[in-house]
Amino acid sequence: MKTLRGGITAPLGFLAGGVAAGIKKRGLPDLALVVSERPGPIAGLFTRNQLPAAPVLLDRRHLRYRRGRAVIVNSGNANACTGSRGLADAEEMARLVARGLHARPRTVFVGSTGVIGQPLPMSRIRRGLPTLLQRLRRSGGRDAARAIMTTDRRIKEVAVQDRIAGHLVTVGGMAKGAGMIHPDMATMLAYLSTDAAIAQPALQQSLRHAVNRSFNCISVDGDTSTNDTVLCLANGMAGNPTLRAGSPGFAAFRRLLDYACHSLAMQVCRDGEGVTKVVQVLVVGARSSAHARRAATVVATSCLVKTALFGEDGNWGRIMAAIGRAGIGLNPKRIGLSFDGVPIVKGGTGLGPAAERRLAQIVRRREFTITVNLGQGRARAQLWTTDLSYDYVRINASYRS
Amino acid sequence: MKTLRGGITAPLGFLAGGVAAGIKKRGLPDLALVVSERPGPIAGLFTRNQLPAAPVLLDRRHLRYRRGRAVIVNSGNANACTGSRGLADAEEMARLVARGLHARPRTVFVGSTGVIGQPLPMSRIRRGLPTLLQRLRRSGGRDAARAIMTTDRRIKEVAVQDRIAGHLVTVGGMAKGAGMIHPDMATMLAYLSTDAAIAQPALQQSLRHAVNRSFNCISVDGDTSTNDTVLCLANGMAGNPTLRAGSPGFAAFRRLLDYACHSLAMQVCRDGEGVTKVVQVLVVGARSSAHARRAATVVATSCLVKTALFGEDGNWGRIMAAIGRAGIGLNPKRIGLSFDGVPIVKGGTGLGPAAERRLAQIVRRREFTITVNLGQGRARAQLWTTDLSYDYVRINASYRS
Numbered sequence: 001m002k003t004l005r006g007g008i009t010a011p012l013g014f015l016a017g018g019v020a021a022g023i024k025k026r027g028l029p030d031l032a033l034v035v036s037e038r039p040g041p042i043a044g045l046f047t048r049n050q051l052p053a054a055p056v057l058l059d060r061r062h063l064r065y066r067r068g069r070a071v072i073v074n075s076g077n078a079n080a081c082t083g084s085r086g087l088a089d090a091e092e093m094a095r096l097v098a099r100g101l102h103a104r105p106r107t108v109f110v111g112s113t114g115v116i117g118q119p120l121p122m123s124r125i126r127r128g129l130p131t132l133l134q135r136l137r138r139s140g141g142r143d144a145a146r147a148i149m150t151t152d153r154r155i156k157e158v159a160v161q162d163r164i165a166g167h168l169v170t171v172g173g174m175a176k177g178a179g180m181i182h183p184d185m186a187t188m189l190a191y192l193s194t195d196a197a198i199a200q201p202a203l204q205q206s207l208r209h210a211v212n213r214s215f216n217c218i219s220v221d222g223d224t225s226t227n228d229t230v231l232c233l234a235n236g237m238a239g240n241p242t243l244r245a246g247s248p249g250f251a252a253f254r255r256l257l258d259y260a261c262h263s264l265a266m267q268v269c270r271d272g273e274g275v276t277k278v279v280q281v282l283v284v285g286a287r288s289s290a291h292a293r294r295a296a297t298v299v300a301t302s303c304l305v306k307t308a309l310f311g312e313d314g315n316w317g318r319i320m321a322a323i324g325r326a327g328i329g330l331n332p333k334r335i336g337l338s339f340d341g342v343p344i345v346k347g348g349t350g351l352g353p354a355a356e357r358r359l360a361q362i363v364r365r366r367e368f369t370i371t372v373n374l375g376q377g378r379a380r381a382q383l384w385t386t387d388l389s390y391d392y393v394r395i396n397a398s399y400r401s
Numbered sequence: 402m403k404t405l406r407g408g409i410t411a412p413l414g415f416l417a418g419g420v421a422a423g424i425k426k427r428g429l430p431d432l433a434l435v436v437s438e439r440p441g442p443i444a445g446l447f448t449r450n451q452l453p454a455a456p457v458l459l460d461r462r463h464l465r466y467r468r469g470r471a472v473i474v475n476s477g478n479a480n481a482c483t484g485s486r487g488l489a490d491a492e493e494m495a496r497l498v499a500r501g502l503h504a505r506p507r508t509v510f511v512g513s514t515g516v517i518g519q520p521l522p523m524s525r526i527r528r529g530l531p532t533l534l535q536r537l538r539r540s541g542g543r544d545a546a547r548a549i550m551t552t553d554r555r556i557k558e559v560a561v562q563d564r565i566a567g568h569l570v571t572v573g574g575m576a577k578g579a580g581m582i583h584p585d586m587a588t589m590l591a592y593l594s595t596d597a598a599i600a601q602p603a604l605q606q607s608l609r610h611a612v613n614r615s616f617n618c619i620s621v622d623g624d625t626s627t628n629d630t631v632l633c634l635a636n637g638m639a640g641n642p643t644l645r646a647g648s649p650g651f652a653a654f655r656r657l658l659d660y661a662c663h664s665l666a667m668q669v670c671r672d673g674e675g676v677t678k679v680v681q682v683l684v685v686g687a688r689s690s691a692h693a694r695r696a697a698t699v700v701a702t703s704c705l706v707k708t709a710l711f712g713e714d715g716n717w718g719r720i721m722a723a724i725g726r727a728g729i730g731l732n733p734k735r736i737g738l739s740f741d742g743v744p745i746v747k748g749g750t751g752l753g754p755a756a757e758r759r760l761a762q763i764v765r766r767r768e769f770t771i772t773v774n775l776g777q778g779r780a781r782a783q784l785w786t787t788d789l790s791y792d793y794v795r796i797n798a799s800y801r802s
Contacts, residue, residue: 051722
């Protein structure tokens with residue numbers, strides 16, 4: 001497996017571009033388009049938020065036909081809580097792109113991200129689209145990735161390649177997300193492309209596998225959005241024999257997609273709003289996976305744990321207090337905590353000044369792992385969380401102004 | 402009903418005091434004692450955290466005998482995650498006080514609040530106790546209330562009085578709590594006193610009623626602690642006929658206790674770490690109380706909602722997004738939002754620029770109400786939440802240093 005440049009346009013047959021259509025203030029790029037030269041199978045996963053945005057409603061409907069050709073995404077406006085007008089606007093976006101590409105509207109998918117509750121400025125999108133269609137190019141992945149950013153400080157791209165059944169197969173991708181990041185589904189948009197020939201059910205299964213181990217394992221602020229979407233479009237141009245679940249090369253393809261999703265998820269975490277640290281929370285020794293997941297989530301979302309991480313304060317008592325309210329049965333005398341492998345708590349109590357001194361060093365690292373051993377069983381779960389800083393508050397207190 | 406000065410020593414027969422025993426740095430008061438001249442029935446409620454601190458374990462055991470005489474509380478150290486040594490220390494605190502008062506150890510209750518995971522400096526507590534016993538006085542409520550503070554900026558006291566069956570009955574109280582505030586149980590210590598003559602079961606029932614409507618309805622940061630405790634000690638010195646559930650005067654007594662708990666809970670909220678606003682989240686039109694409570698909790702604990710409150714940004718989309726992830730079935734077209742009675746969202750969509758302008762005024766208020774109407778039924782729930790500010794991060798990033 002080898003990483004490449006090129007992001008979402010690294011696989012064969014993908015074009016992309018981005019323009020400033022005037023949805024965002026100050027002339028920043030805010031409209032992105034990704035197109036495959038050929039239609040192909042598409043897989044998707046969406047937010048479980050009960051108030052999904054209009055583009056999510058539209059994409060779910062289009063995904064029933066399982067074929068994709070293009071994805072149009074605007075930033076600066078989420079087109080959420082916009083009622084029937086919002087849905088009509090999303091439909092129009094798909095229709096306009098389909099017309100420009102001579103494609104069927106149902107093969108065009110739509111994404112929106114930004115402020116909730118305001119109608120899309122459709123006249124600006126209509127004006128921007130012709131330019132965007134003209135700017136589509138083989139090296140346009142970066143422009144598209146830039147145009148889907150909101151509070152993101154960094155462009156998030158990935159491309160990775162491997163030989164499958166004698167053919168070079170590439171997976172590319174881009175993502176946006178910095179706030180409203182939490183499992184199910186890590187509150188963001190991520191788009192993946194591949195030139196693999198693959199049956200749609202195998203693609204959907206691979207995507208679910210990759211997302212469960214990546215985007216569904218990161219938490220910045222515990223909030224999930226109305227717009228979370230992950231799509232993966234495959235055009236078959238690598239020429240490999242069509243992959244199906246269990247066929248030769250399927251595992252290799254899954255590794256590519258897993259890698260791409262994990263890389264994008266970590267980029268989202270590291271670029272989280274105000275984030276100075278990314279910390280892995282690993283819970284082991286749980287009675288069940290659900291218990292492990294629950295304990296990891298409570299630790300990963302505790303404001304007190306996250307502010308202590310920001311302050312580089314090895315206040316492990318806050319982790320204990322968080323585990324204690326996870327709503328799972330505990331035996332205090334069996335609980336252990338370690339930081340990057342250094343034991344800090346054993347049998348539910350602290351290991352004293354020497355351990356605290358080592359802890360004080362570890363919490364200064366930019367990335368480290370907190371391992372919680374519940375001492376009850378063999379199940380485990382891991383999440384990545386971030387610290388909670390002044391900048392998180394600054395960014396979110398003034399998001400709309 | 403009339404409010405008084407005097408806090409926890411306002412009822413007849415209560416003495417209190419506070420000293421600086423050296424548990425906290427910089428010579429701040431950190432040891433408080435409240436004593437009734439006579440033992441009497443005591444009621445208590447404790448954290449549901451599965452890793453309760455040593456004093457909680459001790460108090461639960463003492464509460465089985467249902468009689469109380471005194472409460473000793475230290476701040477600066479939570480005596481949590483301290484194993485068997487922690488329990489022995491809590492037992493010694495009760496024993497030392499009992500010896501000083503010629504009381505039974507099981508009538509002495511212990512509270513601790515502060516850093517988790519460090520052993521109590523028992524030698525300092527032993528040295529401080531004789532002075533504390535000497536300083537007990539009728540007007541010592543304020544000294545005790547000061548000595549239980551940690552990051553609190555303000556002393557939290559209440560006293561309220563009414564005539565019950567021809568006798569003046571008084572309820573007094575004190576509380577500490579500014580961080581780790583969340584329902585079940587609002588992560589704090591609260592101690593109440595009354596001179597009412599009341600049977601223990603009636604006292605326990607009244608306390609549960611009052612706590613469910615006060616301390617269990619406030620959230621500052623979503624974290625519940627290992628030490629939450631509410632105790633109410635009654636000494637019967639008002640001379641009223643003994644109150645029992647349903648007896649004349651019982652409802653009047655409950656009103657006193659409800660008032661005292663609500664007042665202390667609101668003081669805790671207003672003094673929450675870094676708090677600049679206290680906002681009531683009222684969910685109506687839910688299918689069940691559990692649904693209403695769940696929706697209110699998700700809104701009240703969302704970092705994005707809370708930072709928007711701090712920024713005085715009427716970003717109602719974040720409230721919608723929070724409701725959407727509450728895990729309850731929703732019909733987007735029936736959801737309404739109003740702020741202090743002004744409709745902002747109807748049928749799931751925003752009401753436009755005029756409503757937004759009125760909203761911009763309301764979010765500048767120090768206290769206001771957000772009403773969420775789910776449009777599904779008749780159940781409701783309310784919580785009080787606070788904003789999330791730079792100061793919350795500052796206080797919690799450096800708590801131990």
